[in-house]
Amino acid sequence: MRGDCEDLVADCRLRAATDLFAHRWDPVVLAALRLGPRRRGELRVAIGGLSDKVLTETLRRLRANGLIERQAYPQAPPRVEYRLTALGESLAAGPLRALADWVTEHGDDLLAAQEAAERVAE
Amino acid sequence: MRGDCEDLVADCRLRAATDLFAHRWDPVVLAALRLGPRRRGELRVAIGGLSDKVLTETLRRLRANGLIERQAYPQAPPRVEYRLTALGESLAAGPLRALADWVTEHGDDLLAAQEAAERVAE
DNA sequence: GCCGATACGCACCGATCGGTAGGCGAGGAC
DNA sequence: GTCCTCGCCTACCGATCGGTGCGTATCGGC
Numbered sequence: 001m002r003g004d005c006e007d008l009v010a011d012c013r014l015r016a017a018t019d020l021f022a023h024r025w026d027p028v029v030l031a032a033l034r035l036g037p038r039r040r041g042e043l044r045v046a047i048g049g050l051s052d053k054v055l056t057e058t059l060r061r062l063r064a065n066g067l068i069e070r071q072a073y074p075q076a077p078p079r080v081e082y083r084l085t086a087l088g089e090s091l092a093a094g095p096l097r098a099l100a101d102w103v104t105e106h107g108d109d110l111l112a113a114q115e116a117a118e119r120v121a122e
Numbered sequence: 123m124r125g126d127c128e129d130l131v132a133d134c135r136l137r138a139a140t141d142l143f144a145h146r147w148d149p150v151v152l153a154a155l156r157l158g159p160r161r162r163g164e165l166r167v168a169i170g171g172l173s174d175k176v177l178t179e180t181l182r183r184l185r186a187n188g189l190i191e192r193q194a195y196p197q198a199p200p201r202v203e204y205r206l207t208a209l210g211e212s213l214a215a216g217p218l219r220a221l222a223d224w225v226t227e228h229g230d231d232l233l234a235a236q237e238a239a240e241r242v243a244e
Numbered sequence: 245g246c247c248g249a250t251a252c253g254c255a256c257c258g259a260t261c262g263g264t265a266g267g268c269g270a271g272g273a274c
Numbered sequence: 275g276t277c278c279t280c281g282c283c284t285a286c287c288g289a290t291c292g293g294t295g296c297g298t299a300t301c302g303g304c
Contacts, residue, residue: 013222013225013229014149014150014153014218014222014225015146015149016229016232017229018149021143022143022146023262024137024262025262027136027140028136028137039280039281040280040282041279050263051263051264052282053262053264053282053283053284056281056282056283057262065236065239066234066235066238067235075280076272076280077270077272077278077280078269078270078271078282079280079281080280085235087231087232090228091224091228094224095223096136097220098216098217098220098221099139099140099220100136100139102212102216102217103138104135105212106209106212107135107138110138110188113188113189113209114187114188116188117185117186117187145291145292146291146292161250162250173293173294174251174293174294175252175292175293175294175295176293178251178253179291179292197250197301198249198250198301198302198303199249199251199301200249200252200299200301201250201251202250245304246304247302248302248303249301249303250299251299252299253299254295254296254297255294256294257292257294258291258292258293259290259291259293260290260291260292261291262287262288262289263287264286264287265285265286266283266284266285267284267285268281268282268284269280269281270281271278272279273276273277273278274275274278
């Protein structure tokens with residue numbers, strides 16, 4: 001999976017970046033963590049719609065990519081907080097933000113174009 | 123699939139945007155088309171690594187999202203060109219560009235973080 | 245009349261992804 | 275002692291995705 005870059009063309013770096021958004025909830029969790037460290041349970045209810053298992057996988061991936069870090073407090077009911085790393089923060093503040101801004105500005109155009117295309121496709 | 127937004131939380135617009143990058147080759151084709159209109163065959167060799175069928179699907183999706191448009195010339199061997207729409211151009215110039223820039227700047231950090239995490243995970 | 249180039253379409257396959265359902269371990273509350 | 279919470283794990287399942295391989299329509303060249 002890493003060896004792709006050798007036999008592919010120029011865009012493999014782009015691919016490496018877009019892969020960070022490839023899983024449905026990764027960007028959402030990233031965005032949620034921009035507001036500050038959050039506990040696992042908080043993320044679940046704050047985001048809503050993602051299953052318990054998927055949240056685990058998502059957090060694991062984000063950690064594996066060095067975008068977030070995990071901090072466990074030795075408490076009675078276990079308490080675990082997740083926060084953005086510097087790398088994750090830079091991704092969230094840059095490209096992720098740009099995406100959010102773009103949708104804010106062009107979201108209506110996007111929806112209109114999608115519906116127009118649907119109509120054409122009969 | 124459109125109804126998600128009602129029962130999900132705030133981030134559904136973000137999701138709508140990240141979905142545009144959800145398929146592996148969509149962003150790459152988008153980036154390739156930034157350089158100007160391209161024929162189907164040109165895209166295939168320029169990108170390299172994506173199958174014929176997947177290119178078809180990718181182009182279809184991008185069209186369905188109103189990001190590119192197709193122009194067919196009635197010629198001997200069929201000639202079809204794909205180009206960015208205004209919407210596609212804005213996406214490519216904004217968020218996609220931001221992603222590419224981010225990778226250029228933080229790609230090494232990303233790789234280092236991934237490898238560090240791999241080592242920890244034994 | 246046959247071949248080749250181009251832009252598709254279709255059938256099939258294995259891998260992956262998101263989701264459901266249920267279990268586990270550790271400690272506090274009662 | 276029993277229940278509860280919280281974080282996490284383990285099947286299992288259906289849908290989707292990317293990929294391979296092969297077929298097809300059209301036209302020009304030879």
